[in-house]
Amino acid sequence: xxxxxxxNRAQSVSARPKNLSLSNVLAYGEHMARxxxxxxxxxxxxxxxxxxxxxxxxxxPPSSSSSGFGHSSLERQRQRLPVxxxxxxxxYLVENxxxxxxxxxxxxxxxxxxxxxxxxxxxxxxxxxxxCTQPRRLAVQSVASRVAEEMGVKIGEEVGYTxxxxxxxxxxxxxxxxxxxxxxxxxxxxxxxxxKYSVIMVDEAHERSLSTDMLLGLLKKIQRRRPELRIIxxxxxxxxxxxxxxxxxxKKDLLHAAEDCVPSHLxxxxxxxxxGYTVEIHYVEEPxxxxxxxxxxxxxxxxxxxxxxxxxxFLTGQDDIxxxxxxxxxxxxxxxxxxxxxxxxxxxxxxxxxxxxxxFAPTPKGKRKVVISTNIAExxxxxxxxxxxxxxxxxxxxxxxxxxxxxxxxxxxxGRRRGKEEEKEExxxxxxxxxxxxxxxxxxxxxxxxVVTPISKASARQRAGRAGRIRPGKCFRxxxxxxxxxxxxxxxxxxxxxxxxxxxxIQLKALGIDNILGFDWLASPPPExxxxxxxxxxxxxxxxxxxxxxxxxxxxxxxxxxxxxLTSIDPMISKMILSACNFGCSEEIITIAAxxxxxxxxxxxxxxxxEFDEVKLHFAAAEGDHITYLxxxxxxxxxxxxxxxxxxxxxxxxxxxxVVDVRDQLSRLLRRLGLALKSCEKDTxxxxxxxxxxxxxxxxxxxxxxxxxVACIILRKAIIAGFFANSCHLxxxxxNGLYKTVRSSEEVYIHPSSVLFRVNPKWVVYHSLVxxxxxxxxxxIAIDPSWLIEAAPHFYQLRAPNLAPC
DNA sequence: GAGCACTGC
Numbered sequence: 001x002x003x004x005x006x007x008n009r010a011q012s013v014s015a016r017p018k019n020l021s022l023s024n025v026l027a028y029g030e031h032m033a034r035x036x037x038x039x040x041x042x043x044x045x046x047x048x049x050x051x052x053x054x055x056x057x058x059x060x061p062p063s064s065s066s067s068g069f070g071h072s073s074l075e076r077q078r079q080r081l082p083v084x085x086x087x088x089x090x091x092y093l094v095e096n097x098x099x100x101x102x103x104x105x106x107x108x109x110x111x112x113x114x115x116x117x118x119x120x121x122x123x124x125x126x127x128x129x130x131x132c133t134q135p136r137r138l139a140v141q142s143v144a145s146r147v148a149e150e151m152g153v154k155i156g157e158e159v160g161y162t163x164x165x166x167x168x169x170x171x172x173x174x175x176x177x178x179x180x181x182x183x184x185x186x187x188x189x190x191x192x193x194x195x196k197y198s199v200i201m202v203d204e205a206h207e208r209s210l211s212t213d214m215l216l217g218l219l220k221k222i223q224r225r226r227p228e229l230r231i232i233x234x235x236x237x238x239x240x241x242x243x244x245x246x247x248x249x250x251k252k253d254l255l256h257a258a259e260d261c262v263p264s265h266l267x268x269x270x271x272x273x274x275x276g277y278t279v280e281i282h283y284v285e286e287p288x289x290x291x292x293x294x295x296x297x298x299x300x301x302x303x304x305x306x307x308x309x310x311x312x313x314f315l316t317g318q319d320d321i322x323x324x325x326x327x328x329x330x331x332x333x334x335x336x337x338x339x340x341x342x343x344x345x346x347x348x349x350x351x352x353x354x355x356x357x358x359x360f361a362p363t364p365k366g367k368r369k370v371v372i373s374t375n376i377a378e379x380x381x382x383x384x385x386x387x388x389x390x391x392x393x394x395x396x397x398x399x400x401x402x403x404x405x406x407x408x409x410x411x412x413x414x415g416r417r418r419g420k421e422e423e424k425e426e427x428x429x430x431x432x433x434x435x436x437x438x439x440x441x442x443x444x445x446x447x448x449x450x451v452v453t454p455i456s457k458a459s460a461r462q463r464a465g466r467a468g469r470i471r472p473g474k475c476f477r478x479x480x481x482x483x484x485x486x487x488x489x490x491x492x493x494x495x496x497x498x499x500x501x502x503x504x505x506i507q508l509k510a511l512g513i514d515n516i517l518g519f520d521w522l523a524s525p526p527p528e529x530x531x532x533x534x535x536x537x538x539x540x541x542x543x544x545x546x547x548x549x550x551x552x553x554x555x556x557x558x559x560x561x562x563x564x565x566l567t568s569i570d571p572m573i574s575k576m577i578l579s580a581c582n583f584g585c586s587e588e589i590i591t592i593a594a595x596x597x598x599x600x601x602x603x604x605x606x607x608x609x610x611e612f613d614e615v616k617l618h619f620a621a622a623e624g625d626h627i628t629y630l631x632x633x634x635x636x637x638x639x640x641x642x643x644x645x646x647x648x649x650x651x652x653x654x655x656x657x658x659v660v661d662v663r664d665q666l667s668r669l670l671r672r673l674g675l676a677l678k679s680c681e682k683d684t685x686x687x688x689x690x691x692x693x694x695x696x697x698x699x700x701x702x703x704x705x706x707x708x709x710v711a712c713i714i715l716r717k718a719i720i721a722g723f724f725a726n727s728c729h730l731x732x733x734x735x736n737g738l739y740k741t742v743r744s745s746e747e748v749y750i751h752p753s754s755v756l757f758r759v760n761p762k763w764v765v766y767h768s769l770v771x772x773x774x775x776x777x778x779x780x781i782a783i784d785p786s787w788l789i790e791a792a793p794h795f796y797q798l799r800a801p802n803l804a805p806c
Numbered sequence: 807g808a809g810c811a812c813t814g815c
Contacts, residue, residue, distance in 0.1 A: 164815050182815045396811035752807040
């Protein structure tokens with residue numbers, strides 16, 4: 001397989017699975033004329049043997065065919081892309097194989113060109129559509145507009161795109177459609193066989209995101225029912241082989257298909273070289289004791305010894321990055337001569353839009369930009385002008401622990417009771433190269449945690465590639481070559497195997513896949529996670545005893561677009577929304593749901609903690625954080641959705657805008673499901689006015705208080721309908737706010753960011769747990785324990801003795 | 807009195 005990757009060495013590489021004999025391949029040659037689509041030329045390809053592994057290559061000479069748009073400068077640019085040489089080979093393979101896997105480095109042009117080639121070859125005729133999926137929204141938008149530009153059409157016409165909150169397609173004219181893989185899965189709910197698509201190209205499949213993996217499994221199923229559908233999988237790494245095995249149809253599915261049928265059920269693999277420049281790799285000779293220090297030293301030494309060019313440093317998270325930025329800036333002050341030319345900038349998603357923007361500004365003359373970044377610069381953002389990459393060899397990854405385990409057994413997190421600084425140091429030192437994946441905390445079950453993890457070879461290559469975008473570059477790896485070769489894992493662990501699967505399960509159930517355990521996964525998720533997901537869904541009343549979706553709740557929950565998220569909390573949110581319809585408070589609850597679905601509505605305030613707390617107090621509600629969010633949302637609307645108002649109140653304007661978007665989507669959805677949108681506040685208000693009018697009850701201040709009080713009870717009951725499993729009670733003699741979860745008596749505390757921090761009500765329900773030096777509950781409301789039994793008698797029956805009101 | 811890699815519907 002190594003030969004497959006060596007795109008530069010083997011000018012062009014086209015291979016098929018090894019188990020095909022040469023005669024079979026040559027037979028394809030004979031079929032070419034027969035099955036070749038009119039209008040596209042037969043590829044002038046020659047088949048050659050590869051001595052390394054018996055893989056056959058097609059070496060394609062530069063194609064002479066034109067796509068018929070004349071030779072404008074755009075057209076010339078298109079032809080200069082590496083993928084252009086393979087135009088005919090790609091069309092040939094797609095014609096003859098149900099699945100084609102294209103291995104291509106970045107910059108090969110495959111994403112923008114292949115959909116156009118397919119359209120030119122007639123795959124978008126007769127009302128059919130060519131689809132191309134991307135894992136990220138931004139990529140969908142930018143690729144679509146590039147393709148529209150190249151084709152000289154307006155976006156939303158022949159070329160369109162669909163992402164959440166934005167559909168830029170016109171069903172009667174759109175023939176090339178870009179969309180996120182999540183959107184395509186959602187489209188299956190209305191059209192399970194995706195009948196309007198003739199070809200579906202799944203791009204960036206090597207990233208192995210949860211939705212990409214799910215999509216690939218589903219597409220394989222669809223393929224069996226729709227033999228005419230063509231699938232193209234584009235991947236940047238050698239995983240092509242496992243993809244190929246996965247898509248190879250099983251014998252029993254081919255009873256009626258002849259071995260040499262067209263399209264062939266055997267996937268084809270084609271490798272396309274990228275456009276990147278060579279990157280010289282440097283390793284450290286001895287393992288470094290502290291990657292942060294090492295990164296700082298490396299930056300300084302590059303600045304001393306290497307010619308001009310920006311530096312990109314990969315660290316793990318905000319903490320590390322801020323520390324490194326500080327060290328480098330301090331160094332600037334210590335020694336003006338040596339580093340005065342350095343412009344040091346942090347980059348991570350938590351930064352405000354403006355701060356992120358700094359990174360993209362052109363480097364001032366005579367300065368050298370140093371960007372210290374998380375993984376965000378590995379795939380999501382591309383920095384031009386980078387010539388040097390410093391790779392720490394680590395990144396943060398999410399891990400999910402479905403069941404409680406005694407001892408974590410994967411390594412010591414260490415230093416829990418020590419001072420914060422000391423602990424950080426210890427953590428850093430512990431991340432030597434022999435460290436294995438650390439699985440969360442080991443003490444508490446059903447929790448996801450972020451863990452500093454060694455990256456994979458694929459990631460290391462991707463990071464290095466970032467140095468070769470404008471000219472040959474250098475990559476300095478802060479680990480030894482021996483470690484890279486012998487110990488670093490080839491690929492990362494797919495998200496599917498380290499996530500909570502609740503949303504995945506609902507989604508598949510909604511698509512009519514009953515046997516989840518028997519689903520054909522590209523990478524099987526751990527059975528414990530699967531079992532855990534089924535349990536959670538059963539306890540929420542979303543699945544019945546036979547593990548089928550309940551009607552109507554189960555089906556309705558599946559419709560709500562929060563369920564594709566990656567935590568078990570989301571079906572709880574969905575359940576909360578649906579219950580709110582019965583409680584008559586859906587208007588308020590969808591606002592709460594929208595706020596909970598964005599990361600944080602507050603901007604992080606490092607310096608101005610006191611002012612921040614005071615501002616927050618204006619919105620604070622005694623009942624807890626959820627009600628507080630309602631006050632914030634009201635304030636935002638009253639301000640006319642002003643960004644200025646957000647700034648004054650330490651609120652993240654982008655996040656608030658997203659809250660409005662999500663809320664709109666949810667309200668449209670409830671209307672579509674025929675569920676009432678009601679506001680409990682308005683209802684109680686009406687009730688009091690009515691009492692005043694009929695019974696002459698005077699309206700006094702107390703009534704307004706009662707009104708508020710009643711509304712808050714109704715709201716909290718609706719929240720509990722979804723989150724009853726997350727209840728905790730304050731330990732009786734606890735002076736430090738120690739709570740125990742009712743479900744499993746785990747020790748938890750209210751997070752200091754909560755409005756109930758230090759208030760410590762006797763009973764609370766939380767939205768999520770975050771595990772750092774303690775287990776903290778985030779987003780907490782105070783409750784009456786009797787509401788728990790009322791909301792979930794099936795769940796609390798056996799535990800009733802514990803639930804004596806305090 | 808603490809801290810959240812990155813996506814996405």
